[in-house]
Amino acid sequence: MGMGRPREFDAETALDQAMEVFWRHGYEGATIAQLTEAMGINPPSLYACFGNKEGLLKAALDRYTKLRGGWMDEVVASPTAREVAERMLMGIADKQTDPANPPGCLLVQGGIACGTGSENVPFELAARRAQNEDQLRDRFVRAKTEGDLKPTSDPAALARYVSAVSVGMGVMASSGADREALRQVASVAVQAIEAQSKQE
C-alpha cells in the first residue's frame, strides 16, 4: 500500500506567508483567498494540512513564538532586571518597526476582539502573551532573590507592566509610530524598573 502523492509545498515556508497575512490584517480580516494566494497553494491543500482557518492561525502562532523564543531566552539571560527590561523593550521597539515584517506584534494584531464564532482567537493570543509574561516574572523572581530588585518589589506586577508596555508599543507601531518614537517609550519605561532596582 503506497504512501500517496507527496506534498508539493513546504509547510513552514507557507506558514511564514500566512503569518504575515494574519499579522497585517488580523484573523478576521484575513480571507482564505488572501492566505492561499500568499502561501502559493489552493484551498484544499490548506485544509488538508491545517484543518481550518483557526488551525492555520494556531500553526502560524506556534511558528511565531518558536522564531521569537530564542530571542526571549537571550533577553532573560541578561544579568540584571533592569537590563532584562531594557533589552526586552528596546528589542521590541526594533522588531516592531522592522520593515521585513508588518508593523507591531502578531500576538496583538492577530485579534483583540472578534466576532461570534471566533471568540477563542483572542483567548489564544492572550495565552501566548501570558507565556512571555510568565517568563519575565520568573526572571524577576530570581532577580529579587538575588537582591537585584528591592525586597518590596512585586515580580508579577513588574512582569505584567513590561508586558503591558510591549503591547502598547505594538499597537503604536501598527498605527505608524517609527522606531525612534518607540525607543523613547522604551527608554522611559525602563526607568520604572530602575526605580525598583537596588542601587549599587
Add this chain to the structure above:
Amino acid sequence: MGMGRPREFDAETALDQAMEVFWRHGYEGATIAQLTEAMGINPPSLYACFGNKEGLLKAALDRYTKLRGGWMDEVVASPTAREVAERMLMGIADKQTDPANPPGCLLVQGGIACGTGSENVPFELAARRAQNEDQLRDRFVRAKTEGDLKPTSDPAALARYVSAVSVGMGVMASSGADREALRQVASVAVQAIEAQSKQE
C-alpha cells in the same frame, strides 16, 4: 410641505447600544444584525440615520470621546505631572474593569487590524488615541516650563509612554485582567514619570 414622519427612537440612546457592540466585538466582528437588535431598530433606520456601518462607528466614537472628555479634562487639571499620570492610569485601571461597560477601551477594541475595505478604521481609532496623547503632551510641556519636570525631560515621549501603557492595560483588561492587576501596572508605570519629576 410637511416635515415627514418623526423618528421613533432616540439617536443617542441607540448610539450607546451600538457603542457597546463595537466595544465587545470590534468593528469587523460586529454585524448589522447585532447592532440593529441592540439598538432596537431596523436596518433602514440605521442607514437613514448614520449612512453606513462606518458612519455608525464614527458616531459611536464621537459619543465615546465626548463622554470621556470631561474626565480627561479633570486628569490634566491635576497639579503635577506625576499626579496627572497617576490619576490617568489609575482611572483607566478602574474604567477598563468597570462591569457597566465591556472590558478594555473602545479605541483599542474597535479594531487594531482590519481587512480590505476597512483599512481606515484602525486609522480613525489611532487618530482618536492621538488626541488624548496630544492633550497629555501639552500638559507635560506646561509641567516642564513650571519646573515640575526635569529640564531634560521630553514631554512628547512621556505622553507617548503614558498612552502606550494605557493601551496595553486596555488589551490586558479585555483578556481578563482584573482591577487589582491593572492598578499594579499603573502603580509601577507612574514611577517612570516620578523619575522624570524634580524632587522637592
Add this chain to the structure above:
DNA sequence: CCACATCTGTAGTGAACACTACAATTCTGG
C-alpha cells in the same frame, strides 16, 4: 383634508465568505 416629506417594517439583493466534492495526478509498496 389633502399633498408631501420622512420614517418604519418586511423582505429581499448581490457579493464575499469559509469550506468542500470531485476527478485527475503523483507517489509508494508489492
Add this chain to the structure above:
DNA sequence: CCAGAATTGTAGTGTTCACTACAGATGTGG
C-alpha cells in the same frame, strides 16, 4: 506494472454579510 493512498486544481456549496427596494404608516404645511 499495478493497487492503494495522499495531494492537487477546478469549480463549486450553503451561509452570512452589508446594504436596500418598496409599500404602508405617520407626521407637517397649506
